Amino acid sequence: MTEQSGVAVLGATGSIGTSALDVVRLHRDRYKVVSLTGWRRIAALEPLLKEFAPAQIAAESESVSVIDVTVLDSCKGSRYLGGEEGLIAAATHPDVDTVIAGVSGAAGLGSTLAAVEAGKRVLIANKEPLVMCGQLVRNAALGSGACLMPIDSEHNAIFQCLPLELQQDVTSGRGIGSRSAGAGVSRITLTASGGPFLRASAAAIANATPAQALAHPTWNMGPKISVDSATLMNKGLELIEACNLFGLDESQIDIIIHPQSVLHSMVAFNDGSLIGQMGNPDMRIPISYGLAYPERASSGIEALDLVEIGQLGFERPDLERFPSLVLAREAAKSGRSVPIALNAANEIAVEAFLETRIRFYEIPQVVDRILQIHEPSEVSDLAHVVEIDLAVRALAREMVQRGLSS
Numbered sequence: 001m002t003e004q005s006g007v008a009v010l011g012a013t014g015s016i017g018t019s020a021l022d023v024v025r026l027h028r029d030r031y032k033v034v035s036l037t038g039w040r041r042i043a044a045l046e047p048l049l050k051e052f053a054p055a056q057i058a059a060e061s062e063s064v065s066v067i068d069v070t071v072l073d074s075c076k077g078s079r080y081l082g083g084e085e086g087l088i089a090a091a092t093h094p095d096v097d098t099v100i101a102g103v104s105g106a107a108g109l110g111s112t113l114a115a116v117e118a119g120k121r122v123l124i125a126n127k128e129p130l131v132m133c134g135q136l137v138r139n140a141a142l143g144s145g146a147c148l149m150p151i152d153s154e155h156n157a158i159f160q161c162l163p164l165e166l167q168q169d170v171t172s173g174r175g176i177g178s179r180s181a182g183a184g185v186s187r188i189t190l191t192a193s194g195g196p197f198l199r200a201s202a203a204a205i206a207n208a209t210p211a212q213a214l215a216h217p218t219w220n221m222g223p224k225i226s227v228d229s230a231t232l233m234n235k236g237l238e239l240i241e242a243c244n245l246f247g248l249d250e251s252q253i254d255i256i257i258h259p260q261s262v263l264h265s266m267v268a269f270n271d272g273s274l275i276g277q278m279g280n281p282d283m284r285i286p287i288s289y290g291l292a293y294p295e296r297a298s299s300g301i302e303a304l305d306l307v308e309i310g311q312l313g314f315e316r317p318d319l320e321r322f323p324s325l326v327l328a329r330e331a332a333k334s335g336r337s338v339p340i341a342l343n344a345a346n347e348i349a350v351e352a353f354l355e356t357r358i359r360f361y362e363i364p365q366v367v368d369r370i371l372q373i374h375e376p377s378e379v380s381d382l383a384h385v386v387e388i389d390l391a392v393r394a395l396a397r398e399m400v401q402r403g404l405s406s
């Protein structure tokens, strides 16, 4: 019998967490859930606690206290802790080998970094920490011997297409920048579905409602990333994520629209070959890949039927209707603290849009204004990252409250 690997699922009540636990259920002989974290949706967390009886549980401090006592009785011996402290305890529990980082937004930064510092194998779906301070995450991996495994579908696709020696450069935290040319890699292409407004006019996009923005045509995801997919900021964040994770310059990375979302990204080689990874748009595939690597195990998802799909389309993104892409590329070019500012401003603007406090087209406007006033600085450590993030959030909140016309 194979030894079970201990797994922590951070963000277990979310879209990534749900997909991760589906894969774990398929392979109970291989994986044992050691830690589970939710945040506010305790009703969604409780059945998972009953099912997996994890050793470590975490949720928002105020929410932890409302977990039903009968549920806690059913997982005797579990430790539960609230807030960031709980997330970190879940990520660094001694019985955890693999951490699935599926918290949404910058809130996952501390626990993702703690998992890396603790030398875990870290499956990173939560792209924001890599956007904010990918270099710190990579340095931490180099120091601890952690294994970094991208499971954001595009970055996982690129990882799958790389030769083995470059895959090892990614997992170790070295990055592929210095060795990619020697290994024949010339460029990387990220694909984007184009989101729900791919064919919408600028006027229709300007008046988009939260419900329209949340209706993604090909992927089923949490609210923040769904809105990011509608503005195309998600692809912009992924551009920065790719630069920071792989150690590449933004000029080496292209973005193209591919509405069917079955070719998840590609690597171009200097002999003219283009190698891509294809699959149904379902996060259980990259999660299963990350869990089983270097082996492959069933994800529960069928292989693609290309004949059924029929035609695949590719086109360049429209930078006029989707200015977030331009803003993100500028932030990637500027580097230093600029991606932290971009990410923080975007999170505040998306939250305000979902609460109908600003219009859809004002999301990139908030980000643009913040980038215009942000003074870039070198980023030294986690405390510095958090300080910049909090300062920008306060500024963006104030901007939203005052109204963008003032």
Ligand SMILES: NC(=O)c1ccc[n+]([C@@H]2O[C@H](COP(=O)([O-])OP(=O)(O)OC[C@H]3O[C@@H](n4cnc5c(N)ncnc54)[C@H](OP(=O)(O)O)[C@@H]3O)[C@@H](O)[C@H]2O)c1
Residues within 6 Å of the ligand: 010, 011, 012, 013, 014, 015, 016, 017, 037, 038, 039, 040, 041, 042, 087, 101, 102, 103, 104, 105, 107, 108, 125, 126, 127, 128, 151, 152, 153, 219, 220, 221, 222, 223, 224, 225, 283
């Ligand atoms: N969904 C996808 O298909 C997909 C694909 C690629 C990458 N990603 C990335 O994966 C991450 C998660 O996305 P998602 O779509 O799974 O999001 P989601 O469905 O909104 O789930 C977010 C999870 O994080 C928890 N959470 C929310 N706020 C938190 C906080 N302040 N502290 C700790 N935990 C908190 C939520 O708990 P409660 O619900 O209990 O409040 C939930 O478990 C994002 O960074 C996203 O960009 C997602």
